Amino acid sequence: MPLPLPKSIDETSNLLASADYVADRSLATVLYLSLKMQRPLFLEGEAGVGKTEIAKVLASSLDRPLIRLQCYEGLDISSAVYEWNYAAQMVDIRMREASGDSNRGAMEDDVFSDRFLIRRPILQALEQVDGRAPVLLIDELDRTDEAFEAFLLEVLSDFQVTIPELGTIKAQEPPIVIITTNRTREIHDALKRRCLYHWVDYPDAERELDIVRLKVPGAGAALSREVVDYVQHLRTLELFKNPGIAETLDWATALMELDKVALDPQAVSDTLGVILKYQDDIASIQDSQSADILREIQSEARREGAKAGASAAGA
Ligand SMILES: Nc1ncnc2c1ncn2[C@@H]1O[C@H](COP(=O)(O)OP(=O)(O)OP(=O)(O)O)[C@@H](O)[C@H]1O
Numbered sequence: 001m002p003l004p005l006p007k008s009i010d011e012t013s014n015l016l017a018s019a020d021y022v023a024d025r026s027l028a029t030v031l032y033l034s035l036k037m038q039r040p041l042f043l044e045g046e047a048g049v050g051k052t053e054i055a056k057v058l059a060s061s062l063d064r065p066l067i068r069l070q071c072y073e074g075l076d077i078s079s080a081v082y083e084w085n086y087a088a089q090m091v092d093i094r095m096r097e098a099s100g101d102s103n104r105g106a107m108e109d110d111v112f113s114d115r116f117l118i119r120r121p122i123l124q125a126l127e128q129v130d131g132r133a134p135v136l137l138i139d140e141l142d143r144t145d146e147a148f149e150a151f152l153l154e155v156l157s158d159f160q161v162t163i164p165e166l167g168t169i170k171a172q173e174p175p176i177v178i179i180t181t182n183r184t185r186e187i188h189d190a191l192k193r194r195c196l197y198h199w200v201d202y203p204d205a206e207r208e209l210d211i212v213r214l215k216v217p218g219a220g221a222a223l224s225r226e227v228v229d230y231v232q233h234l235r236t237l238e239l240f241k242n243p244g245i246a247e248t249l250d251w252a253t254a255l256m257e258l259d260k261v262a263l264d265p266q267a268v269s270d271t272l273g274v275i276l277k278y279q280d281d282i283a284s285i286q287d288s289q290s291a292d293i294l295r296e297i298q299s300e301a302r303r304e305g306a307k308a309g310a311s312a313a314g315a
């Protein structure tokens with residue numbers, strides 16, 4: 001039996017937290033509703049903000065299989081839904097011919113039967129595994145073309161696909177569908193209308209620090225705080241590509257591996273390539289700003305520390 005779905009927004013937050021995913025209230029709300037209403041969840045956001053991770057975490061915390069459809073330009077039905085195993089069909093036909101079997105109708109029925117059907121992710125997702133409807137992750141939908149998007153409309157509204165030789169296959173229980181996009185192009189309204197929508201934003205400093213504590217527990221408290229403050233500051237600049245949460249986690253891990261307990265100008269300069277992936281961004285930070293940002297976040301942290309100390313003494 002699959003684990004029961006969460007019955008409230010709080011339960012949804014707790015479910016995500018149980019798999020080390022720190023969600024804000026708005027994400028927990030829309031996720032709760034999409035589970036409750038059996039509607040696909042359409043997640044849009046910058047790179048590395050935790051969109052794909054939501055599907056993985058849902059599958060593991062609800063103990064359901066995760067079926068992933070990675071989208072790319074030119075993705076078609078034979079890679080996404082089903083394909084006939086032509087080679088096996090040919091072998092079967094030849095064997096029948098060799099054995100003198102000439103019943104054409106029976107041969108056709110048999111060759112276009114379940115046995116020769118190769119199930120791709122969408123078809124797999126419509127079929128339950130051990131009585132558990134799976135989580136279907138349609139990742140980076142913006143990379144496909146519009147023809148595929150149009151095809152998805154049928155799947156997402158009726159949770160069924162039609163195979164001309166076999167008929168219509170319909171899910172007994174709809175899979176939990178998570179669609180992600182990086183917004184490299186707009187997705188058609190008709191598809192969005194079938195989903196609940198959520199923009200996954202960069203986290204605020206507190207939530208990002210919680211994520212670092214959870215995911216990189218070996219990094220010291222001061223280092224984690226400074227890494228988060230530094231990245232948060234970078235996101236306020238006009239960079240070509242902002243660092244995501246993935247980069248924050250990588251940076252904390254890298255600095256920990258280098259035995260750092262706090263940021264220093266040299267360490268930042270040596271490791272900028274962990275958080276910034278465009279030379280222009282690295283050059284613009286390295287030239288002048290890096291030391292200034294570091295000074296600023298460290299003096300801000302000292303001010304915060306003094307304030308906290310004063311209020312604790314006054315309490
Ligand atoms: N809220 C969160 N709680 C815990 N970990 C998170 C959270 N958000 C992101 N992460 C971590 O950040 C990393 C990147 O997340 P993910 O791959 O889901 O990003 P994405 O939005 O799908 O990025 P892309 O658009 O590049 O595919 C993962 O390792 C994930 O564990």
Ligand SMILES: [Mg+2]
Nearest residue numbers: 051052139180
């Ligand atoms: Mg992703």
